[in-house]
């Protein structure tokens with residue numbers, strides 16, 4: 628069987644094109660499993676996975692838990708707020724204690740950029756990065772690219788626009804790396820205060836003109852304004868942000884083509900996008916969530932098979 632070139636999933640940066648294609652091919656198989664009346668396979672019966680979430684999450688945490696359970700893994704969910712972290716225990720000590728109970732894989736969400744890589748230097752288990760601060764969110768990028776591939780048949784050659792708060796977005800960074808590896812053309816659009824200078828070095832076009840950018844793209848991935856990571860005002864008010872960079876029916880009605888809209892969630896409805904757009908037939912937001920389970924099953928399976936082999 629083909630194997631991934633990595634033993635952990637710390638960032639998209641570490642994956643080759645072959646790795647991404649391998650994950651997509653297993654995600655296709657697991658999508659078929661998820662259509663069956665019995666959606667469970669015994670593949671990870673001997674594997675125990677701990678979901679360590681040091682930051683709030685709805686989609687990623689539940690998606691990993693469902694993926695693990697569909698693969699018959701033993702699952703334990705760790706919540707930072709009810710753990711001994713509140714008594715000052717470190718991330719490394721927390722992970723080492725959990726792993727000493729014969730846990731095989733850790734899924735880690737943490738507010739510190741680089742947390743997954745840092746932990747991987749101190750423990751020998753498999754680590755999957757479920758989002759580390761503003762650094763990377765590799766499983767989100769994989770499920771986003773997989774959703775685009777399912778919608779269009781390919782990612783190569785498509786024009787993908789990422790709109791909004793790029794500066795604080797691990798989703799944006801991971802998406803850009805993943806989409807470029809798959810041969811998409813990527814442009815970002817948002818207020819200059821929310822677009823870091825290093826983006827042009829990533830081979831990404833930067834635009835501050837939403838209307839022109841929307842005319843250019845096939846897919847518009849709308850990002851959440853991450854108010855919780857902003858300690859200063861990056862734009863005058865939500866209303867002014869919406870007027871200039873929010874997606875609504877008025878600014879797409881004259882585009883002259885059908886765009887596909889994506890959003891990683893959670894959505895600030897009425898700020899970065901209006902409900903008439905994100906709930907429309909052109910939105911694939913819930914397909915992204917659905918596809919996330921099969922993509923995460925593929926990642927868990929491929930990484931677990933490296934422990935077993």
Ligand code: CP
Nearest residue numbers: 684685686687891892
């Ligand atoms: N997309 C995403 O990471 O959502 P959650 O924060 O709810 O996991």
